[in-house]
Amino acid sequence: MDIQKYIKVDKVLGGQLEDSVVRKGVMINKDVIAPGKMRRKIFNQRIILLDWPLEYKKGENQTNAKLLKEEDWGVLLQLEEEYIERLCVQILKFKPDVVITEKGLSGMPLF
Numbered sequence: 001m002d003i004q005k006y007i008k009v010d011k012v013l014g015g016q017l018e019d020s021v022v023r024k025g026v027m028i029n030k031d032v033i034a035p036g037k038m039r040r041k042i043f044n045q046r047i048i049l050l051d052w053p054l055e056y057k058k059g060e061n062q063t064n065a066k067l068l069k070e071e072d073w074g075v076l077l078q079l080e081e082e083y084i085e086r087l088c089v090q091i092l093k094f095k096p097d098v099v100i101t102e103k104g105l106s107g108m109p110l111f
Contacts, residue, residue, distance in 0.1 A: 026047075039097075042097045045097040045098055046096045047097065048099045052102055053101060054084065054101045055084070
């Protein structure tokens with residue numbers, strides 16, 4: 001087995017060699033974006049790993065939309081938000097502790 005696929009050594013500035021430890025499990029280094037709502041440590045977690053971005057999917061070839069009124073822009077944005085919300089509802093059915101996506105989705109947290 002090629003362990004380099006499964007093990008990563010990270011060097012962190014500061015400390016002594018004696019401070020080094022081997023940890024079992026998965027560690028994710030992520031900035032806290034919602035300090036009061038994000039947990040710092042999660043044990044026996046349920047992780048969903050999405051191999052696609054959590055965003056509105058455009059057609060294979062960029063679809064052109066002709067907007068005749070200013071209100072049409074709001075309708076288009078509303079449709080995109082509803083699409084994302086439906087995706088989030090489907091994800092939340094699995095009650096995940098962590099959701100990892102190809103791209104983040106700022107402005108619409110899943111908690």
